[in-house]
Amino acid sequence: MGCSSSLPDRNSGRLSGLNSENSGATDAKNLRVKLVLLGDSGVGKSCIVLRFVRGQFDPTSKVTIGASFLSQTIALQDSTTVKFEIWDTAGQERYAALAPLYYRGASVAVVVYDITSPESFQKAQYWVKELQKHGSPDMVMALVGNKADLLENREVSDQDGMEYAEKNRMFFIETSAKTADNINQLFEEIAKRLPRPASS
Amino acid sequence: METATASSSSSPASISFYDFLDRMRNPASLDLVRSIKSFIVSFSFYAPNPESDGKRVQDFFLSMETSIRDHPLWAGASDEEIDCAMEGLEKYVMTKLFSRAFACCPDDLRIDQEIAEKISMLQTFLRPEHLDIPTILRSESSWLLAEKELGKINAHKAPREKLLCIMNCCRVINNLLLNASMSEKHVLAGADDFLPVLIYVTIKANPPQLHSNLKFIQLYRRQAKLTSEAAYYFTNLVSAKSFIVDLHAKSLSIDEIEFEENMQVAKLANKVPDEDPCPTRDGEDGLRRETGVGTFTAMNFKERSNSGLQYSFNNLFELAKMHMIVTGSPYPFMQAEARDLTVGDVERLLRLYKDVVDKYTNLCTAYRHLASSKLESGHFKGSTASCCYEQPETSVSRQREDGADI
Numbered sequence: 234m235g236c237s238s239s240l241p242d243r244n245s246g247r248l249s250g251l252n253s254e255n256s257g258a259t260d261a262k263n264l265r266v267k268l269v270l271l272g273d274s275g276v277g278k279s280c281i282v283l284r285f286v287r288g289q290f291d292p293t294s295k296v297t298i299g300a301s302f303l304s305q306t307i308a309l310q311d312s313t314t315v316k317f318e319i320w321d322t323a324g325q326e327r328y329a330a331l332a333p334l335y336y337r338g339a340s341v342a343v344v345v346y347d348i349t350s351p352e353s354f355q356k357a358q359y360w361v362k363e364l365q366k367h368g369s370p371d372m373v374m375a376l377v378g379n380k381a382d383l384l385e386n387r388e389v390s391d392q393d394g395m396e397y398a399e400k401n402r403m404f405f406i407e408t409s410a411k412t413a414d415n416i417n418q419l420f421e422e423i424a425k426r427l428p429r430p431a432s433s
Numbered sequence: 434m435e436t437a438t439a440s441s442s443s444s445p446a447s448i449s450f451y452d453f454l455d456r457m458r459n460p461a462s463l464d465l466v467r468s469i470k471s472f473i474v475s476f477s478f479y480a481p482n483p484e485s486d487g488k489r490v491q492d493f494f495l496s497m498e499t500s501i502r503d504h505p506l507w508a509g510a511s512d513e514e515i516d517c518a519m520e521g522l523e524k525y526v527m528t529k530l531f532s533r534a535f536a537c538c539p540d541d542l543r544i545d546q547e548i549a550e551k552i553s554m555l556q557t558f559l560r561p562e563h564l565d566i567p568t569i570l571r572s573e574s575s576w577l578l579a580e581k582e583l584g585k586i587n588a589h590k591a592p593r594e595k596l597l598c599i600m601n602c603c604r605v606i607n608n609l610l611l612n613a614s615m616s617e618k619h620v621l622a623g624a625d626d627f628l629p630v631l632i633y634v635t636i637k638a639n640p641p642q643l644h645s646n647l648k649f650i651q652l653y654r655r656q657a658k659l660t661s662e663a664a665y666y667f668t669n670l671v672s673a674k675s676f677i678v679d680l681h682a683k684s685l686s687i688d689e690i691e692f693e694e695n696m697q698v699a700k701l702a703n704k705v706p707d708e709d710p711c712p713t714r715d716g717e718d719g720l721r722r723e724t725g726v727g728t729f730t731a732m733n734f735k736e737r738s739n740s741g742l743q744y745s746f747n748n749l750f751e752l753a754k755m756h757m758i759v760t761g762s763p764y765p766f767m768q769a770e771a772r773d774l775t776v777g778d779v780e781r782l783l784r785l786y787k788d789v790v791d792k793y794t795n796l797c798t799a800y801r802h803l804a805s806s807k808l809e810s811g812h813f814k815g816s817t818a819s820c821c822y823e824q825p826e827t828s829v830s831r832q833r834e835d836g837a838d839i
């Protein structure tokens with residue numbers, strides 16, 4: 234019997250569906266994107282997302298306010314909207330091997346490090362390599378240096394972050410979830426970089 | 434929370450399923466019924482193959498969605514009404530195809546069994562600190578509730594309802610995390626907190642046929658519905674399963690030697706073919722999960738390790754297969770393809786068919802008898818309202834639904 238025992242890959246040969254999983258574009262004007270967050274524990278992933286999602290009110294949202302899956306819709310200037318479905322991943326080392334299950338089918342990956350921690354920058358580079366090896370090639374990738382408010386403790390220069398991002402064709406930004414600095418910009422810039430379905 | 438509205442006994446899903454059946458019984462939908470029936474029948478011409486079966490079913494759902502949208506009976510229907518009809522269709526089709534589509538290859542049964550065995554070994558010694566679960570998140574009552582939700586997964590055949598069990602389990606955990614973050618100084622840690630708790634709950638629950646259930650949902654839940662939040666929580670359970678399958682000493686905060694010793698002891702204690710590989714009918718097994726711990730006493734440990742009767746399920750399966758080869762299967766056409774058959778086979782086929790139907794009918798009668806006597810004597814739990822979330826149907830209505838025809 235032609236039975237395979239592993240979980241089949243949903244995305245193989247099944248892209249014909251009306252709502253394919255990755256960029257589940259409901260139509261050309263309203264995008265729905267899966268965004269996966271990667272980075273060491275403690276770099277500020279949860280804070281970034283809460284900062285982004287809080288303060289904007291979407292009464293029609295039926296999404297449970299769980300701490301690990303959140304969604305937020307933003308409106309762009311060209312009157313299109315982008316609904317980000319944000320997938321948090323467990324940052325502990327023992328779960329590192331599970332990450333591909335989460336970033337499979339994602340249209341955006343946001344890799345976060347803490348500018349006061351060179352180790353977290355190393356870890357970010359590890360994730361970038363993983364994504365290049367196993368992620369979908371048209372995934373939009375962003376490198377985020379968080380905790381930019383802690384200038385006096387900075388150990389990763391913004392030059393280093395920028396250069397690394399450029400070399401790997403990623404979008405780069407430094408943020409502070411504490412002061413809200415650049416948080417909205419991060420998501421707006423990502424939204425602008427998303428491939429658009431051909432509008433009719 | 435969105436789900437709190439669905440606590441009444443007649444769940445909206447059940448109502449919409451009956452609504453679906455009603456509409457399908459309307460003479461005007463004869464064309465739809467024909468497509469559905471011929472689709473279901475078409476499966477009996479091929480051997481089960483998860484990949485292509487899944488694709489065929491998904492394609493069928495899509496084409497039926499178009500047909501329903503264009504159908505006079507649904508003229509002017511809202512997207513929600515179409516969606517209800519599609520949920521009804523998914524449930525109807527997958528209930529009919531269940532025995533073929535669920536855990537259909539020996540590999541699936543083997544993997545299910547391996548996972549269940551590993552989990553029951555882990556149950557004998559795993560503690561929350563091995564996964565560094567913060568003390569504030571160690572709530573036996575919440576965990577028990579989450580385990581119960583997950584344990585109900587085999588009580589359902591429809592992919593949507595199986596998925597709902599996973600969602601409900603995850604919601605219980607999320608509530609726990611939210612409460613923890615509100616009551617104490619514990620900051621919301623998102624997935625860092627969620628995943629370890631889900632893994633721990635999964636191990637405590639040892640949900641029946643974990644691998645097969647996940648595979649079934651992945652293949653047969655309507656694709657448009659396995660997205661967003663549902664996809665996220667589903668992926669978390671897939672990832673919990675994967676963590677458990679690959680789990681070794683270094684995956685835990687535990688001394689390596691201590692881990693190996695514990696696993697050895699548990700292996701000896703657990704090596705009995707006591708897990709029922711067949712889907713259970715209701716949620717009553719949800720709490721039977723501590724067996725690994727419960728059955729392990731110094732005495733039966735000694736007995737079992739001395740008896741040499743340590744066959745695993747695999748051995749039994751092999752044995753059964755051997756038996757078939759040696760004695761000859763009573764159903765020789767099981768491996769046959771349609772093109773292999775000749776007119777001369779008809780007589781024998783018919784005789785076998787009658788034989789199978791007789792046996793099946795007797796079995797059903799016996800089963801119904803058993804179920805109803807269980808009901809009377811009050812052992813039929815499983816539909817107690819344990820949780821205010823949207824619940825799939827109770828076992829009684831479910832039996833009616835399983836048999837529903839259009």
Ligand SMILES: Nc1nc2c(ncn2[C@@H]2O[C@H](COP(=O)(O)OP(=O)(O)O)[C@@H](O)[C@H]2O)c(=O)[nH]1
Nearest residue numbers: 273274275276277278279280379380409410411
């Ligand atoms: N100063 C400062 N602290 C931050 C910032 N973002 C997060 N933190 C702190 O860093 C810690 C970890 O943040 P969290 O979002 O839980 O990290 P995660 O593990 O990546 O999700 C928390 O104590 C936060 O208060 C920031 O931008 N600036």
Ligand SMILES: [Mg+2]
Nearest residue numbers: 279622623625
């Ligand atoms: Mg976090």
